[in-house]
Amino acid sequence: MNVLLIEINPFAPASTPISLGYIASFLKSKGFTVKTLVLGQDTPMSRHGLYQLITSFQPALVGLSAYQRTMLYVIGIAGLIKSIDSNIKIAIGGPQATFMPTAAFAELPDIDYVCRSSGEVTFLRVARAIQNGTPFSDLAGVSYKNSHGAVYDTDELEGFTDLDSYPSPYLDGVFDYSCMKEAIMLTSRGCPHHCTYCYTPHAFKHKVSFHSIDRVIEEIKWIRKKGVRRLWFADPNISFKPSRSTELLDRILAEDLDLEMWLQTRADLVTSALMKKMKQAGVNTIAFGLESASERVLTRLGKHISTEKVAEAIRLAQSQDIEVELFTMFGLPYETFDDAVQTLEFVKKNKVKIMGNTNSQQMQIYFGTDMARHYEDHNIRPLNTNRPTYISIGSQYETDHMSYDEIQKVQELWRANSLDGGKRIVS
Amino acid sequence: MRLLGFNSTNSTNPINPMQPMQLMKPALQKIYVILGKQGDKQLERLSQMLSDLFSYVNLTSNLYFITNNLTEGMPQVERIQKAASVFLRDNLFARIYVHFIHSIPLETMKEIDFYYQYYYQGWKRVTREFDLEAYAHQEMPRLMLLPVIVPHNQVHPTALTGLLDTLRSAFLLPSLYLDRGTFFLTEDEVLSKTEKVYYGHGNSRETTEIVCDLCRQEILDDSCAMLGSGAVSMGMGTPCPAALIVSAQDGMVYPCMDALLKKESLANIYGELSVDAIMARYYEHGRSKRDCLGCRERVCESFADLPLPKATTHEVGALLCRFGTLYQETENHVQAIESYKKSLKLSPIEEAGHIYFRLGLCYTKIGRYDQALESFNRAEGTYHNQYYFYFYTGLCYFEMGDYRMALEKLSGAAYMKPQQDDLLKILIYMGTCYNSLGNYEKAIVELERAKEKAGHVKEIYNALGFSYFQLKDYNKAIENLRRAVEIDPYSAIDYASLGANYREKGDTEKAIAMYEKAIELDTNMNVARENLKRLRGKR
Numbered sequence: 001m002n003v004l005l006i007e008i009n010p011f012a013p014a015s016t017p018i019s020l021g022y023i024a025s026f027l028k029s030k031g032f033t034v035k036t037l038v039l040g041q042d043t044p045m046s047r048h049g050l051y052q053l054i055t056s057f058q059p060a061l062v063g064l065s066a067y068q069r070t071m072l073y074v075i076g077i078a079g080l081i082k083s084i085d086s087n088i089k090i091a092i093g094g095p096q097a098t099f100m101p102t103a104a105f106a107e108l109p110d111i112d113y114v115c116r117s118s119g120e121v122t123f124l125r126v127a128r129a130i131q132n133g134t135p136f137s138d139l140a141g142v143s144y145k146n147s148h149g150a151v152y153d154t155d156e157l158e159g160f161t162d163l164d165s166y167p168s169p170y171l172d173g174v175f176d177y178s179c180m181k182e183a184i185m186l187t188s189r190g191c192p193h194h195c196t197y198c199y200t201p202h203a204f205k206h207k208v209s210f211h212s213i214d215r216v217i218e219e220i221k222w223i224r225k226k227g228v229r230r231l232w233f234a235d236p237n238i239s240f241k242p243s244r245s246t247e248l249l250d251r252i253l254a255e256d257l258d259l260e261m262w263l264q265t266r267a268d269l270v271t272s273a274l275m276k277k278m279k280q281a282g283v284n285t286i287a288f289g290l291e292s293a294s295e296r297v298l299t300r301l302g303k304h305i306s307t308e309k310v311a312e313a314i315r316l317a318q319s320q321d322i323e324v325e326l327f328t329m330f331g332l333p334y335e336t337f338d339d340a341v342q343t344l345e346f347v348k349k350n351k352v353k354i355m356g357n358t359n360s361q362q363m364q365i366y367f368g369t370d371m372a373r374h375y376e377d378h379n380i381r382p383l384n385t386n387r388p389t390y391i392s393i394g395s396q397y398e399t400d401h402m403s404y405d406e407i408q409k410v411q412e413l414w415r416a417n418s419l420d421g422g423k424r425i426v427s
Numbered sequence: 428m429r430l431l432g433f434n435s436t437n438s439t440n441p442i443n444p445m446q447p448m449q450l451m452k453p454a455l456q457k458i459y460v461i462l463g464k465q466g467d468k469q470l471e472r473l474s475q476m477l478s479d480l481f482s483y484v485n486l487t488s489n490l491y492f493i494t495n496n497l498t499e500g501m502p503q504v505e506r507i508q509k510a511a512s513v514f515l516r517d518n519l520f521a522r523i524y525v526h527f528i529h530s531i532p533l534e535t536m537k538e539i540d541f542y543y544q545y546y547y548q549g550w551k552r553v554t555r556e557f558d559l560e561a562y563a564h565q566e567m568p569r570l571m572l573l574p575v576i577v578p579h580n581q582v583h584p585t586a587l588t589g590l591l592d593t594l595r596s597a598f599l600l601p602s603l604y605l606d607r608g609t610f611f612l613t614e615d616e617v618l619s620k621t622e623k624v625y626y627g628h629g630n631s632r633e634t635t636e637i638v639c640d641l642c643r644q645e646i647l648d649d650s651c652a653m654l655g656s657g658a659v660s661m662g663m664g665t666p667c668p669a670a671l672i673v674s675a676q677d678g679m680v681y682p683c684m685d686a687l688l689k690k691e692s693l694a695n696i697y698g699e700l701s702v703d704a705i706m707a708r709y710y711e712h713g714r715s716k717r718d719c720l721g722c723r724e725r726v727c728e729s730f731a732d733l734p735l736p737k738a739t740t741h742e743v744g745a746l747l748c749r750f751g752t753l754y755q756e757t758e759n760h761v762q763a764i765e766s767y768k769k770s771l772k773l774s775p776i777e778e779a780g781h782i783y784f785r786l787g788l789c790y791t792k793i794g795r796y797d798q799a800l801e802s803f804n805r806a807e808g809t810y811h812n813q814y815y816f817y818f819y820t821g822l823c824y825f826e827m828g829d830y831r832m833a834l835e836k837l838s839g840a841a842y843m844k845p846q847q848d849d850l851l852k853i854l855i856y857m858g859t860c861y862n863s864l865g866n867y868e869k870a871i872v873e874l875e876r877a878k879e880k881a882g883h884v885k886e887i888y889n890a891l892g893f894s895y896f897q898l899k900d901y902n903k904a905i906e907n908l909r910r911a912v913e914i915d916p917y918s919a920i921d922y923a924s925l926g927a928n929y930r931e932k933g934d935t936e937k938a939i940a941m942y943e944k945a946i947e948l949d950t951n952m953n954v955a956r957e958n959l960k961r962l963r964g965k966r
Contacts, residue, residue, distance in 0.1 A: 008486075008520065010486060010487050010522060039486060041487065043486075044453045044454045044456065044485055044669065045454050045485065045486055046454035046455070046482060046483050046484055046485060046486070047481070047482045047483075047486075047518055047520075047521065048452075048454075048482045048483050049452065049454055050520075051482075068565065069564075069565070069566060071564060072519050072520075072560070072564045072566065072569075073486075073519065073520045075519050076518055076519025076520030076521070077520045079518075079519065080518065080520065181656070384562070384563070386563070387563050387565075388563060388564070391563065391564060391565065394565045395565060396565060
C-alpha cells in the first residue's frame with residue numbers, strides 16, 4: 001500500500017522533515033511504500049505537478065503535517081486530493097492536530113482522521129486499518145469521521161519510550177542527501193516543565209524520552225559520510241540530562257566528526273565545562289529561551305528561571321565564542337508595555353545580535369497549551385471570535401495589560417532594532 | 428613547463444543540485460504579460476489562457492503586468508484578476524502575487540488621492556474576500572496586488588514618497604522601477620518606503636525593455652541566492668527560474684528573456700494551440716539549447732555600472748569572480764582574466780587579495796608571468812602565510828629565468844610545511860633552479876630529498892641525471908636516467924641523456940644504442956642525430 005506524507009510551509013525554505021521522516025521510516029519497516037513531499041517556499045510545485053504526483057503514485061493514505069499557519073494550505077491540498085480520488089484517505093497530524101477540537105471536523109470536509117497521539121504508532125494503526133479494508137476499525141490515538149460523517153474520538157495511544165525502537169530516517173535512506181544543507185536531529189522528545197504558553201509538555205505528558213548515544217552517533221557518522229556537516233538539534237532541552245549531553249559531545253570529539261551545530265537548551269542546564277566542550281565539538285550557535293526579562297511575567301508563565309541565570313548562560317557561551325540566540329515573546333499575560341521594552345533592552349545589554357531567532361515575536365496561543373485552555377484566567381481577550389474552529393487564538397488577542405496597538409508598537413520596536421528585518425526562523 | 432596542480436587551490440565544493448521529486452516538470456515561478464491595446468476578444472483569450480496556465484504555476488507565484496498606459500492597463504488587469512480569484516477560490520493551497528508595472532503621469536501624481544481612489548480602490552474591493560480569509564487564518568492574503576511605479580523623470584521625491592505612503596497605508600506594498608532618467612530617486616527617504624527597486628538598464632521605457640529589466644533582476648537575484656547557498660558552482664549554467672513571457676500585443680509567448688530578445692517564440696496565444704500544448708512545447712524545447720551560462724554572465728555584467736546598494740554591488744562582484752572561476756576551471760584563462768578584472772572593480776577591498784591571486788594564476792597559465800607577478804604581489808597581504816602563494820610566485824620567476832628569485836620564493840614555500848605531494852613539486856623546481864644556476868651539488872641535495880619522498884616521479888631522475896652529468900659522475904647519472912626511462916619508456920630526452928653519459932664514459936656502443944632509441948621515439952631530435960652521426964664516424 002502506498003502512503004504519501006506531505007509537509008507544506010509556503011513561508012519558509014524547505015527543510016529536513018524530521019517528524020515525517022520518522023513516520024515514513026516506521027511505516028517502511030512495516031512494509032508500506034512511503035513517499036515524503038516537502039512543499040517549502042523554494043519548492044517548485046504546481047497544481048499540475050501535484051495532480052501528476054497523486055495520479056502516478058496512487059496513495060491509499062495521505063498524511064499532512066498541520067500547523068496553525070498552514071491550515072488553509074492543508075485544507076486546499078486535501079481538497080485537491082479528494083477531487084482526484086475520493087477514496088484516498090487523508091489524515092492530519094502535528095502540533096495543530098494534536099489538541100484540535102473534534103468539532104473542527106465540521107469545517108474540514110476532506111479530512112478523515114486527526115492524529116492526536118505519537119505520530120509513528122498512530123499513523124501505523126490508520127494505515128493498517130485502510131490496508132485491511134476496514135478504515136475505521138481498531139484505531140487509537142485519532143479522531144475520525146466515518147463514511148456517514150459521524151465523528152468519533154478514540155483512546156490515546158502511547159508511543160515507545162525508548163526512541164531507538166523507531167527506525168532511523170537517516171539510516172533508512174528516507175531523506176535525499178543530495179540537496180541537504182543541514183540535518184535536523186531529534187535525539188530526545190518531550191519536556192517536563194510547565195510553561196503555560198508551550199505545547200510540548202502537554203503533548204508529551206511532561207515526560208522526556210531519548211535515543212541512545214550509540215544511535216545518535218551512528219546517524220551523525222552516516223550524515224557526515226553523505227557530506228552534510230551542519231546539524232540542527234531540535235531537542236527542546238538537549239542538556240536535560242547533563243551526563244548524556246557530555247557523553248554525546250565526548251563521542252563527537254572522539255570520532256573527530258568535524259561538525260557545525262546549532263542547539264537549544266534551558267539556560268539553567270549549562271555549565272562552563274559543558275559550554276567549553278560544546279565549542280570543542282563544533283557548536284557554533286546556542287539558543288536559550290528567555291521569553292521575558294520581567295521576573296514577574298516569567299513567574300506567571302510558569303517559567304521558573306531567573307534572568308540572572310540567562311545572563312550568566314549568555315556570558316558562558318560568549319566567552320567560548322559561541323553565538324547566542326534568545327527566544328523572546330511579547331504580548332505575554334501580565335506583561336506591560338514597559339516590561340516588553342525591558343526584554344528588548346535585556347537582549348541589547350547582553351550583546352545578543354537581534355537577528356534570526358533572536359527577533360522577538362508575539363506570543364502565539366496554540367491548541368493544547370495551558371494558555372489556550374484557560375485564556376480568561378490569564379486575562380487574555382481574543383479579538384476574533386469568529387475564527388474557524390481549526391484555528392486557535394494565535395496572535396489575535398490583547399491582554400488586560402497591553403492593548404492590540406501597544407502590542408503592535410512593541411513589534412515595530414523590535415523590527416526597528418533588528419539587523420535582518422525581523423524575520424524569525426523558529427516559531 | 429606546465430603549472431603543477433596544487434590541492435590547496437582546488438576550492439570547488441561539490442554540490443549536487445538535484446531536488447527531491449525533481450523528475451517533475453518545474454512549475455512556472457513567474458509570468459510576465461506585456462499589455463497592449465488588444466480588443467475584447469483578444470483580452471478574453473488572454474484571460475482564458477492565463478486561467479489555464481494557473482495550473483502550471485508554482486504554489487506561490489508572481490504575475491507581472493506591464494503597461495505604458497495606466498488607464499488602459501488597469502481594466503485589463505482587473506479582468507485577469509477575476510480569473511485569478513476563481514483559481515484561488517478552488518485551490519486554497521495557491522497564492523498569487525500580482526505586480527502591476529505602470530508609469531503615472533505627472534498631473535495624476537499631484538493628485539495622489541484621486542489616483543488611489545480611481546485606480547486602486549476598486550481592486551481593494553474585489554480582493555476583500557482574500558483579506559478576510561487571511562485575517563481568519565492569521566496569514567498574509569493569498570491574492571495581493573503589488574504596484575510597481577515607473578516614476579516620471581520630473582517627479583519630485585516628496586510627491587513620490589507621498590504616493591508610496593498612501594499605497595502602503597492601504598496595504599498595497601509598492602515597488603519602484605528606476606532607470607537612468609530616475610536614478611536620482613535612490614535616496615533613503617524614498618527607498619525606506621519601497622518594497623523593492625527594479626533597475627532599468629536603458630531609458631526608453633518601452634514595455635519590452637521593462638520586461639527584460641524585470642527578468643534581469645530575477646536572474647541576478649537567483650544567481651545571488653545560489654551564491655548564498657553555495658550551489659553556485661554547479662548552478663550557473665542552469666536555466667533561470669521557470670517563467671513565461673506573454674506579449675498580449677501580438678500574442679507571442681516566450682520561454683525566457685533570451686528568447687524574447689532573439690524573437691524565438693514558443694507559440695501564439697491567439698492561435699489554435701491549447702495551454703497544455705504550449706506547456707508541452709515549453710518543457711520539450713523552450714529552455715533547451717540556450718546559452719544560460721552566457722546569459723547569466725551578461726546579466727550580471729549589465730548591473731556593473733548601475734547605482735546599486737553597496738551590498739548588491741558586492742554580490743555582483745562576487746558573481747563575476749565566480750564566473751572567472753568557472754572559466755578558469757574550463758581552462759579559458761583569457762575570459763577568466765576579463766571576469767576577474769571586472770569583479771575587482773565591484774568587490775569589497777577585503778576580497779581583492781583573493782581575486783588578484785586567481786588573476787595571477789590565470790596570467791601564469793597563459794605565460795604572462797610579469798603580469799602574474801604583479802597580481803601575486805597585490806595578493807601577498809592575503810596569502811602571505813600560504814605556501815602555495817610562494818610556490819606560484821617562484822614559478823613565475825623560474826619561467827622568467829630569474830632562478831635566484833625563484834629559489835628564494837620556493838625555499839619559502841618549502842619552509843612552510845606544505846602537503847607532502849606539494850613539497851615534492853617544490854623540491855623538483857628547486858633542484859632545477861640550482862641546476863640552471865650551475866650549483867649541481869645543491870641541486871642534488873634537493874632532488875635526493877624529493878626522491879626520498881616519492882620514487883616514481885620521472886622529473887626527479889631526469890634532473891638528477893643532469894646534475895650528476897655536470898659533475899661528471901656518469902655512473903650516478905646513468906643510474907638515475909635508467910630509472911627515468913623505466914618510469915617513462917617513451918622519454919626520448921632521457922634516452923638521449925643516457926647516450927651522452929655513455930659517450931662520456933667511452934662506451935660508444937651503448938651510447939649509439941641510446942641515441943638510436945631516442946631518435947626512434949622522436950625523429951626530430953637533432954642533437955641525438957648529430958651525436959649518433961659523430962659516434963658512428965668514430966667506429
